[in-house]
Amino acid sequence: MENQLRKRLQTGFISLHILHHAQKDPVYGGWLLEELHEHGYNSSPGTLYPILHGMLKEGLLTVEPINVDGKIRKYYSITENGRNELNLALSFLDELVDEIKGGKRHDE
Numbered sequence: 001m002e003n004q005l006r007k008r009l010q011t012g013f014i015s016l017h018i019l020h021h022a023q024k025d026p027v028y029g030g031w032l033l034e035e036l037h038e039h040g041y042n043s044s045p046g047t048l049y050p051i052l053h054g055m056l057k058e059g060l061l062t063v064e065p066i067n068v069d070g071k072i073r074k075y076y077s078i079t080e081n082g083r084n085e086l087n088l089a090l091s092f093l094d095e096l097v098d099e100i101k102g103g104k105r106h107d108e
Helices: 004-022 029-038 045-057 080-100
Strands: 061-068 071-078
Touching: 004 029, 004 045, 004 061, 004 071, 004 080, 029 045, 045 061, 045 071, 071 080
Parallel strands: none
Antiparallel strands: 061 071
């Protein structure tokens, strides 16, 4: 049985990865899967697309279907809400990494 904490963290890291790339340029599922694999994530469409759909529902992303060589490909872009959430998450992440690596402590 996979560790539940690791699974929750991985879902969060994938979400941050998506927002990071979607703030640069619109992204699509196939490209995201390749990108995640390059970073060691063993993600499948069954993992990625529920995350994308959840992020759409939360208003973190928008989607635009585009015809590419006769096939519809959905391109995901970050929203202003998504940009704000990414910046907030990165701030928390920076603080946590500093604390874990022996930098400043929260109670100091």
